[in-house]
Amino acid sequence: MPGGAVALVGATDVNRIEAPVTVKAYMMCAFAAFGGIFFGFDSGYISGVLGMNYFVHLITGIPIPGPNASTAEIAAFTLSSSNKSLITSVLSAGTFFGALIAGDLADYFGRRTTIILGCLVFMLGVILQAASYGLGLLVAGRLIAGFGVGFVSAIIILYMSEIAPRKVRGAIVSGYQFCITIGLLLASCVDYGTQNRTDTGSYRIPIGIQLAWALILGIGLFFLPESPRYFVKKGRIDKAVEVLARLRGQPRDSEFVQQEVAEIVANHEYEMQVIPQNSYFSSWANCFKGGLRKPSSNLRRTILGTSLQMMQQWTGVNFVFYFGTTFFQELGTISNPFLISLITTLVNVCSTPISFWTIERFGRRPLLIGGAAGMVVCQFIVAIVGTATGATAGAAVDVMIAFICIYIFFFASTWGPGAWVLIGEIFPLPIRSRGVALSTASNWLWNCIITVITPYMVGTDEGNLGPKVFFVWGSLCAVCFVYAYILVPETKGLSLEQVDRMLEETNARTSSRWVPHTTFASEMGLTDKGTLAPEIVENVERKGSAV
Secondary structure, X not given: OOOOOOOOEOOOOHHHOOOOOOHHHHHHHHHHHHHHHHHHHHHHHHHHHOOOHHHHHHHHOOOOOOOOOOHHHHHHOOOOHHHHHHHHHHHHHHHHXXXXXXXXXXXXXXXXXXXXXXXXXXHHHHHHHHOOOOHHHHHHHHHHHHHHHHHHHHHHHHHHHHHOOHHHHHHHXXXXXXXXXXXXXXXXXXXXXXOOOOOOHHHHHHHHOHHHHHXXXXXXXXXXXXXXXXXXHOOOHHHHHHHHHHHHOOOOOOHHHHHHHHHHHHHHHHHHHHOOOOOHHHHHHHHHOOOOOOOOOHHHHHHHHHHHHHHHHHOOHHHHHHHHHHHHHHHOOOOOHHHHHHHHHHHHHHHOOHHHHHHHHOOHHHHHHHHHHHHHHHHHHHHHHHHHHOOOOHHHHHHHHHHHHHHHHHHHHOHHHXXXXXXXXXXXXXXXXXXXXXXXXXXXXXXXXXHHHHHXXXXXXXXXXXXXXXXXXXXXXXXXXXXXXXXXXXXOOOOHHHXXXXXXXXXXXXXXXXXXXXXXXXXHOEOOOOEEOHHHHHHHHHHHHHO
């Protein structure tokens, strides 16, 4: 508290800036990843619903074709490209604005509170969707649910990155992407089970189940501590010590806990001295301070975070998960498109856990470079085979499906988790909540753009690109490869505070060779007794209490 600075033992050894962690503490960190399930389920269920006979009949008013229906009647029984685009993209529009708002809420009310609020908003949107009998209320419900997903998707990454131990931070945050894939798989399973219902249960059951995921996450977070870095930012150092001790499974007076909090406090004071934060508007403006040529500038970090999420969407994976069922239907050569969509989702789920090991063993940078290269090859093979054969030959379709699955494997084990891990690591504490919010908003902005234009690209009533659309995704993945090689730094094994120093002293292509050589606590000043200088603690407490 201001006026009575907390005494914190500082570390001079770069290996003693983080407390040892217990299994219980690991489980507390990992639970937050559950937020990915309702994000994934909400993204995934719509693909199957758009192809359900009853839902198409409800929206279009066209009678469901009987067993003796003509080819023309079957072809006409589909949602228009404009309706597909609206229903799918409106969620992303909501999440874009939700993610931007969440950055402010996370700084004012806390990371945990903002996620719980997101669960409540999401539940309201789900109730409206489940109550819908037509397009209007369904779209309104998806828009509101999108705000909730935006809150959660932005702040859950921030929360996990701030509480996770550095040596397994990548694996734990990758667990969020794994939960997204679990959500997608569960959505596919539920869609598969309700596809043939001829009542409102066909779409209401997949929608209504989402309430369970929001309830589990929201209630569970009540029992988890707030981020200690949030309390440092608010100037409540004593509270930061308390919650960090709980997170690390250590006593409050543990020297390890003291040293970790001291390093966070010293780094925060350092960053505030470099770029002061004097008002609400200046806190947003600080995200864009600095030059483009300086890798550690806030502007470069913001561009890196937003462009990483843009590139993740450019890989085209959500084309498969949003429109896979209807795309396979329109090929006309697959007897059970719902089953194929279920298989692609299962590949996504089984591939993601590989990243738990590889992201800490090989690092973030090699995964993104290698993953982009693999996706380029797979997507061009799909495009070439589909275009050359017209996607009518059975063997050709089998090849296309096989390489779509391999492409999903490359995405799920690299770019899927890698982009989320990095945006939680690259921002300094003073702008971290807003930087992560901007990056997540970028993901949803491009998600929205892609879901708006894709139905027009592949719809039989519009562009009718068919398999040629994979030339587009393959070309964009080639851009991702060049981008990752030139701009993505290596952050493996570093604390969030060490990432700040690494970005100051190196560039993307040499970052993997950087080794920590000092601590912020020792640089900012230690007393003869080895505690962080009282004026440093007092400054952080005073500035935080004034926010």
